[in-house]
Amino acid sequence: MTELLTREAPGAIEVHDPASGELVGRVTTATEEDVTRAVAAARTGFAEWARTPAGERAASLKAAAAELRERADELAAMNNRETGKLLDEAREGVLAGAGTLDQYAELGPAHRGRSLQGGWDATDLMVPGPRGVVVALTPWNDPVAVACGLLGAALATGNVVVHKPSERCPHVGRLLTEVLTRHLPPDVLACLDGDGAVGAWLASSEDVDVIAHVGSTATGRSVAMAAARTGAKVLLENGGNDALIVDEGVDPRWAASQAALGSFANAGQICVSVERIYVHRAVAREFLEALVEEAGKRPDEVPMGPLVDQRQRDHVHEQVRDALEQGAELLAGGVPPDGPGARYPATVLSGCTPSMRVLREETFGPVAPVRVVDSFEQALSEAADDSYGLTATVLTESMSHAQRAWRELPVGTVKVNNVFGGAPAGAAHPRKASGEGFGYGPELLDEMTVTKVVHIGQPGG
Structure with missing residues (x-):
């Protein structure tokens, strides 16, 4: 930007x-x-x-x-x-x-x-x-x-x-x-x-x-x-640091497809891209496996363009490197390809913690950092604990959890069971930073x- x-x-x-x-x-x-x-x-x-x-x-x-x-x-x-x-x-x-x-x-x-x-x-x-x-x-x-x-x-x-x-x-x-x-x-x-x-x-x-x-x-x-x-x-x-919450009980493969769309569309360079993912431990293993599969489809099966320039690629890679140095596990991507241009692969990180820049700051690239949580309450609390307030998404089968999410998340837009979409002519106030x-x-x-x-x-x- x-x-x-x-x-x-x-x-x-x-x-x-x-x-x-x-x-x-x-x-x-x-x-x-x-x-x-x-x-x-x-x-x-x-x-x-x-x-x-x-x-x-x-x-x-x-x-x-x-x-x-x-x-x-x-x-x-x-x-x-x-x-x-x-x-x-x-x-x-x-x-x-x-x-x-x-x-x-x-x-x-x-x-x-x-x-x-x-x-x-x-x-x-x-x-x-x-x-x-x-x-x-x-x-x-x-x-x-x-x-x-x-x-x-x-x-x-x-x-x-x-x-x-x-x-x-x-x-x-x-x-x-x-x-x-x-x-x-x-x-x-x-x-x-x-x-x-x-x-x-x-x-x-x-x-x-x-x-x-x-x-x-x-x-x-x-x-x-x-x-x-x-x-x-x-x-x-x-800027935004938009959270995606994956609740227990959801289909992990469907949730992974939503996460991939939110994280990798336009190489992660959308104002409302998914920047951090909180997944319930009950579905975490299958979700991560499916998310790695989704990352592997890009760009051969699912088109994905480059980052806007080398400066942006350096910024994205620095956040990935910081996460790995602090103990995150690289499940997909994370290595800039050789040759001209500013391409960066669809990247999946697991084992992310709140102290990592990739969870605290806007990455604005095709990176899906995943934090495994023990409850919906933990996911909601950590998603809300952020200096930004643009959008957030929750994937859940629970109407009570959906209700809590849209009421409690301090952001301008809350999406339930869709990372993108919404009726035309809506308008929201962004919050905080x-x-x-x-x-x-x-x-x-x-x-x-x-x-x-x-x-x-x-x-x-």
Whole structure:
């Protein structure tokens, strides 16, 4: 995810294909002057866009969504080259982004305030309006879908946006911006290339009203500190260390397939990937055997792409090495392959303990660290004892255990008997180090707007 915000000298960024190591392209990072100009231009564009009827703004988003679908293969191919995301999954992300633009195009005109019941001779209203200039700092692991959520909600409600995509996929960010800006007036949406320095300049700008960040916890905290000085509103979806609980009584092979999906999909580089597994001792042996089988299917039987770059692979391998040095047992994977690229094998660790980094920190790679527990109570307690609070999953046949899990786990989303999935338009608050504010769903429109109370009395009354 996006790196810690720092103030570094501007320069060129090279992007290499994580599967082959080949150069994809170079971009020039924005300077501090570029940032100042972009924010000033957005402020100018805001005056017109905020006054544009909501239906016209919606029509612009719908047109952009249609073009996004037409160019889905082009965007997916670039995403694959820059981040290693499998083509089918990358295309699904583009289509999901187009669907999100359509969703906010529909919801934007319907986003309304309410009337208040005051005196008979007066009118009292609560009226939402755009906040102003929104900075969107978006990640590399699902760059189109995530960006479309933030950009769509901001634009639908009359805000203008300066978008900085991750430096790991700048060409995807540029292409997405190109599609959207073709359907928008000038100065409503801009894209800036760059690393943490550019993010720092944007976050510290006195003329920015909202900073929406999806990425690492370290960067999120840096953004929050910058916003505390300027007064900008902050929306953060930071890192996660999502737990999976495997209760006694469940089919261990089914549970292993769920664990493998959660741990290895997109090479473990999903915001809500399974990061740590607590399995009841009664099913642990069969579960581990089946999980090792699942790991062995990747990538030959079940496709799995590389990690985003060598830096990420080094981070993942360091956590695996730390666990092994502290007594964990390597059951599958754990050895980076020879040759170019940033591939890492699907890895299964057993004998993990709470002191290991692989259980305490976000790994963000295809690693399934397993801790065997003696009871559901122990699993629930240890899963809850974490500094993050994004999502968690429980696999159980017990309705009482499911009830306890969703009530007691201090996370934004709890999934029962499915590691992925859920109805559309849901929105949750991440907890603790995982962030703050609604980052998706209809509630994101509330985050992107500010409410004004209006009292209209009789003249001379």
